[in-house]
Every structure is written in C-alpha cells, then in structure tokens.
Amino acid sequence: MPTEPQFDIVITRGTLFDGTGAPPFQADVGILGERIVAIGDLSQAKARRIIVAKDLHVAPGFIDIHTHSDISAPFNPWQSSAIAMGVTSQVVGNCGISLGLALHDPLFAFEQRWLAAYGKSIEWSNFNEFLLYLEEQGIGTNFLPLVGHGTLRKRVMGMADRLPTEEELHAMSRLLEEALEAGAWGLSSGLEYLPSGYADVNELATLCSLVRRYNGIYATHLRNEGDTLVESVQEALEVASKAQVPLQLSHHKAEGTKNWGKTKITLAMVDRARAEGLDVQLDQYPYPAFMTSLVVQTLPRSAQQGTNEEMADRLKNAQFRCQIVHEILAAHPEWNDLEPWQNILIGVCRGKPELQGRSVAELAQEAQKHPVEYVLDLIIETEGFVSAINFSIGEEDIVRVMQHPYTAIGSDAVASQVNERSLQDQIHPRVYGTFPRVLGRYVRQQQVLSEAEAIYKMTGLPAQRMGLTDRGFLRAGCYADITIYNPQTVIDTATFEHPHAYPIGIEWVLVNGTVALENGRLTNALAGKVLRANNRESR
Template sequence: MTDYILSGGMVYDGWGGPPRRADIAVTGDVITAIGDLSQETAGRIFSVEGLAVSPGFIDIHTHSDFTVLDNPGMGSSLAQGVTTELTGNCGISIGLATSDPVFAQEKKWTERGGNPVQWERLSEFLGHVEAAAPAVNFGSLAGHGTIRKAVMGFGENAPDAQELLRMSAMLDDAFEDGAFGLSSGLEYIPGSHAGHDELTALARRAAAAGAFYSTHMRNEGDFLVESVQEAIAVAEAANAPLQISHHKAEGHANWGKIAQTLALIEQSREAGFDVMADMYPYSAFMTGLSVILLPEWARHGSNTDLAARLIEPLTRSRILDEIHAKDWDWSAIQIGTARHHREAQGLTLATLGFRAGLSPAEAAIDLLAAEDGWVSAAHFAMSEDDIAAVMTDSLTMIGSDGVAQDPHGPQSGDKTHPRSFGTFPRVLGHYVRELGVITLSEAIQKMTTLPAKRMKLTDRGALEVGRKADITVFNPETVADRATFDEPNQYPTGIELVFVNGRLSVEGGVPTGVRAGAVLRR
C-alpha cells in the first residue's frame, strides 16, 4: 500500500521547466507514481493545493561535519527544506582529521559537542555519522587543508616528492571511502601555502577518480580576478571539473568585478571545461576574525601560535601598523561567536573598541588573544548587484556555507550566520518572489538537479518515478527567512512538508524528530 500521497500540488520536477498540477505517491523510500492519483488510497493523504512540490533541496556547500555527531537532528537544515548536504568544504574535512596533536583545533571543535576524534580515515568517520542517524542525507568532500596538515603540519614549503605521494595516497583513500571531490581553502592556513603544482597534482587525482575540485579561492576581494584565473588554471591543467565556492566580490572597491569573473568562467566553459559555482544570498560573509583582519603572515601556524603573536609587543605593533594601513569600515564587521566572551557577540568592531576605550583594531586583537585565536565575524562587504549577477548565471547553484544547528541546543548561544537557517527560503522569498531576480523554476533547479549533477547523484535531485522520495513542499506566497544576524536561530516560514527517503521529517514547518538521512558515498 502507498504510504503517502501528495495531492493537487504544483509539481516542479527540478529540471527548470514550468510546473504541472499532479499528485505524487511515496511508497517506502521512493516515488512510485506521479499524475492523477485521485482514485488511489494511501496511509496518509496530504492536500497540497496551492503549494509548490519540489525535489528536496541539496545544499552543495556546508560545514555540518563539525556538528552532525552532536546534532544529528540537523533542524536548521531540515526546516529550510534541505534533504541532502555536502560537507568538508573549504579544504577542511573533520572526517580526515585524526588523533594526531596537529589537529588540536579540530579536536577542540568536536570535543565541545562531546565527540572526541576517534577515527583515522574518512570511512571510519562516516561510520560514526551513520551510527548517529542523521536527519539529512550526508556526503563529504576531502579537504586539501586537512590532508596537507596531516602530512606536513603547518609547514610553509612546497611538498617534496615523498610528501606529495603521501598526500595523494591519503586523497585516494578518501575517494575509496566515498568522498565526492577534493576541496581547497586557499585563504586558510595551511592551504594557503599550496602552489599551482601541488594543487594540480591533487586535482588530477580527483579527475582520475571521477570526482571534482571545489575551491574556496585564495582571495575574494582585491585579487578576486586573479584567484578565479588560478582556480581555472588548476582545473584545466588537471582536466578536473571545477566548483567555485561561494562566488562573490568582497569590498566596495571590488564591486562589479563579478562581470569579469563570470566572463572568465564562461570562456572556460566555451573551451569545453566543466566549471560551475555556488553562492549564498547574503551581503555579508562570515569567517574567522583573524582571516578578515590580520595580515596573512600573522596567521601562520596554529591558533595558539597566532594568539601568542598578538600579545608579543613588537609583533603586535607590527600587526596593528599593517591593519591601520588599510581603510576599514569598522561598523561593517560584527562579532559572531566568541565563546568565552559572549558579551562581545553581536557587537561591531566600532562598538567593541568604544566600549574598551581602544581603537577597533586593538580591541579586536585583544579579543582574539583572549579567545586563543578563534573568533568568528560577519563582514558586510558585498553588493546586491553582484549577488544578483552571480545568481542569474545558469550554472550557479545555491549553497549555504552553513552548519546544521539546533535553535535550542548548546550552540544556540552562538551568533552564527543566518544562512544556516535561512539560505533556501531567502532565495525563494526575497530573490524570487520579491525581487524577481530569477524564476521559481530556475531557483528550484539551482537547489536540486544542478547540485545532483555535480555530485553525480542519479537517484535524487528530481521528482521522477523511481527516485528517492526526498521532497520539499512549500508555499511560494509565504516562504521567507526569519533568521537575522542579531537573532540567527530562527526557523523560516512557508516550508510546509519535508520528506527524507520517504519519511515525513518536517510537518507544518517544524521538524518531526524523524532522522531518516543516509550517508552518501560517491
């Protein structure tokens, strides 16, 4: 007997065409019929007239490998309509960290949730995820930065032949374990030490495995164009499919450069290369405050090394001189997470400095030192025109760059980026309904079949008979994000039903507590 019938909805199959009115039957974990099912019976029938019925959203860019073991309910993802996440982005893969002391920061992150690193390769980590029973389908990339750290620590030199061989072997093991691709984070230590030859050699391994290369580029501001050129050069030399992460232009002086980078991407496509991108619909990014503020040399080594530099008088003075040499809008940088100084969360650096009786830069450095080098911050540095331009690119998909959260859990005190709760509803509500930047069919395609194509998922991402029953039902007239930078831990409105592998996981906009996600392997 059919388990569920969704009756009378406007069905968007995910391929970008117009919707059609149809019913959908779900039996077990698959879609078993689409059409007029008015004479059929089911365990439960939902009338979804006036609602959009879409494939479950695939979030191509997340960092939920940080939280899935202590928050397998993944409420902030589910409530957005997300049914699949790809983690391990930006060169950082928790599943490739080990018990080695070099991973002290990663162990600090996981131990905070009560989950010490007790795996030595990706397959073991994915086994822990399966045991935790995630609410959302879960896949992982292999992070170059994590691999480099495992082999070379925080070394700044290029790898020698033996080190590159060890990195390649570790990457091959990750692909054997099911990694969907190789990710790099060239703005972060130690990934920033990698050069063209190292990246190309590893991207070739990805291509040989039938995987792709995803990159958080070296720079998304003053050297954005050069960074896109570098990413394309690596991918073309390796003949690897390229995914440009969170494509954007940071800083007012760089607004408009998106026209140049989109042109570079199109040129590569016309030459026959597979270049795609993802983006999130916000004019502020969030990363480590040290990444935003400090010169690159000051961030070398571990977070503890960084904190020590900030309190050594001569080094501190040099860092301040270099910070003050730039023109900053201190009111545009807002403290996100400072776990030992919650009173600073939500303050701009302008306000932080005023309260401390210091310059904003001095106050920021003091906070970083007190937090052992780790503070997150939002930087309101992007243009709405650039956001729209990236969104209209036909092969740009939606990725939150977020982390699955519980709005009432132990991490709810963090001032996280609202993208963790609002990315997909924000696109559907603000950019589709209110601004008309793209159509609803185009938006759904960017959330479903495009990421499924990138991940080579043939059983998910579209509403077709025989595919897995990952389904999101939403009201196109009311869907909207509610999460803000001041109050980020809020579920959206308008997401009515979500099915993951055929099981009802969200009803009336609220997660049901069902955890039906599967671990996906390439």
C-alpha cells in the first residue's frame, strides 16, 4: 500500500526568514490544511504538492497594517494588487473611514461613490452585517477591521462642527462597542478629514478608553502632517496617554520642503513616550508623494464644512470665495507661484478623467487662471470628488522613519486589480508596489535595511502590534500565510505615470494554506478570513 502523504504542501530548498528579525536559515516548510505543521529537513517527506524554492526566499505573508481595502472588497474580493505584492493580511478601516459603518444615505456619498462605480451598493446596516457580507462573499486576504471615527461620528452627528453632547458621545460609544463586540481591532481617526477633525482630545480619549477595555489599538491619521506635525503628534500622544491605549501613528511623514527633517523631532517624541511606558508605534509607505483629497490639501477647514454639494455651493459665492482665496494664500504664500503646483498632480477625477495625471500648474496655465482659482473651479465642477498626488516628502525623512525600530510597512492602499475599469483611475503606485519596493529599492539597492529587518517590519512587528499570535511568523502551529520571492529581482513596477502594474519577483503567495499566487500568476483564490479580534480560532 502506498504511504499516505504527510503534508498537503511542502516548500523545499528555500531560505527562510521567520519574521522575528533573526538571520535567515535553510529549511523546508510542511503544511497540512491551513497551518504550518513542520519546519526542518523534510526531504524524505511525502506531500500532495511540492513547491521548489531554490534560490528563493520564504517569509511569512506580509501584513499590511494600514489599508482602506474594505472599500474595494465588495467589487474586488480577490484583492489582487495586495496578493501580487505578497500581502496575506490587511488592517482595514484606517484614517477614520469604515465602509462597514456607512449607510445607504446621502450623508455617505463618499463611500457610495466608490461602490457605485463598480455597480455595487451598501447592503448592510451595521458593522457586523458588513463582516458577515464579506464572509459570505469570500475575500482574497485576511481582513482585520478597525472602526473609523469619522464614519462613526457621521452616524451620530452628521457633519456637525461642534463637540458631541453627552447623549451623542454615549451613542458613539454604543456603536463603537457593538463593532468591538463584532470583532473590530480598535479605533482609527482621520483628524485631517471632516467630521473626524471636529473631535477634541477628550472625545477621542473617551472612545479610546472603551477600545482599551477590548485590548484594541488607536490608529490615527494626524490632524496635520506638515506645518503643525509636531503639535499633531503631541495631540495623538495625549489621547493615547489619557486612554492608556496602544497608539499607531499612521503613514508617518513630514509634508512640505520647509518641514523636512521634523521627523527627527517626532521620532524622538515617540522614543520618549515609549520610555515613559506608552505603547507607540508607526507605519510608513516608501514613496516621495502622498495622495488624498484635493479639498483637504488646499482648502481651509472653514471652506470644507457640510456636504460636498454644500461646500461647492458656498465656493460659488463671490464674497466667500474671495475670503477663502485670501486664507489659502495667507497660509501658503508660495502658492502664488506656479512652481509648487508642478508637484501636485490630479489623481482620481471621475468627473473629468482627462485631467488625471496632469499637474495643476500645467492645467492652470492652459486655463489662463491663477492656480488657486483653477483649483477652486475644479472643486466646484467635481463637487469635491477629486484627489491629488503631492510630491512633498523628503527622501531623508523616508529613510529615517523606515529605520526606526517600531516602524511597520503599510501601503495606505485600496486594493485594486489591472482591468478595464480600474485603469480609468489615476491611483497611487503604492497600491501595487509598496512591499516589493522596500525589498528591491531599500534593501537590495540602497541597503537602508537588512533583509531580515525589512521582513520583520512587514510580518512580525505588525503581527505583534495587532496581537496576532499565529500569523506573521514561520513556525509550526502558525497559519500558512506565506510569501516566496526572488531577492535578486523583486521590485515594484508601478509608477506615478502608470500606477496599475503588478510587481516582479513575488513568485508564490499562500493564504491559509491555499495558493493565491503561483509562479507570479494570480489564482483568484478566496482563501482569506475576516479575522475578528474576539475569535482567537481565526487569529
């Protein structure tokens, strides 16, 4: 009688990085079902499938600690761009935005527009129903959902520019607790965005105190990442200190040339807070440009109030518009010149797609308008549904933040895929390239990090931050989330001009023991799980 195979899959002859930051070693990996069951010399073992990893490196599947892929999950369940760059788990619901808390209501137009473009709509009424929706549909990577403070606030207070009443704060707490009971991993805020930005320290600390009771984290997109970066980090530290909750500083950077170098100050603040006992960590994407709403990048808060339609209507008023132009140029006198606008490119602009990828400077010149006037007209025409890519992050800051021992890698992506519909959107190349870029540019080419350090920042560090005990590491008993790559060729190919491009060098990806990428080709497996913080069986 033939011997029954001991393993479903054996990965053989590879060089292993175990996710702890330890040096690599030669070993085979044996997988049975969803889990790794053996690591060592398995050359004599029998397996249903053998993956030969000669000259390849084997690592835990990358954990993307900062994404917005809950937005794309309903229309891209395969999460193709994430899988293609080696990501097997994503922390979703960052920057205060939670699709799972959005409603089929005009107030949630932003969330609805993303789905409507792909023929989808909101089919849930609470956080748990959204998670059940994903579980029933299937998902390509594991999802760890956060509760977005901005969406939470909209559910209770709409776009009101004030602090909550006691009853409203209680209502927000109740919704937050329902989500935490459903398995959310913590709270995120996006204080640069409204309505999250209307909150003060006390409101955030009150909600975070509830998060602490559930052993969750607080991830924050700071109130400002440029001129008042230091003050914004201090505010985040104050919230975390009051609530005694672990703090994650999202996509840490210093925007604007005059602010380059401020990361020396902010990282020292992190170190000091950690020395005093506060659990503070960071994440980062390795690019010289950020991408967000053109409204947020250019308009003062006084112009952003209300819905997008209300904002656009106010900007049509000549007196109000004159006042806003004055405020903008008082805050940014350099914007009187064309040169700074050459570094700001129109991103996703579904109302006027012909503008995508072009600089504001070029477009303003063609229109024979002052750049600020051009931007205001564009915001009116698109009702604010336009993003922009801003080249304002210094390379020295990127390297400094990357080398900090508590910085994890996070893409800030909405997972996408290369198809006819997605190609219409001018997105950020981080969606396809973040993790291969670190391994190719910053490890192999520039030696900013050792390979073991980089893998730790992509696996073990985010796993520990989220409280995952059986993901993020290569060891017996862990789930078989595994990425196999060629260290000599791995690199991003997505660019700001052509962002929809899969990387090279990521050869195999396994999610919960199922092959999701085979010899560099997507299998479209839906092997991911919605990981609920209160369900240790799935963690």
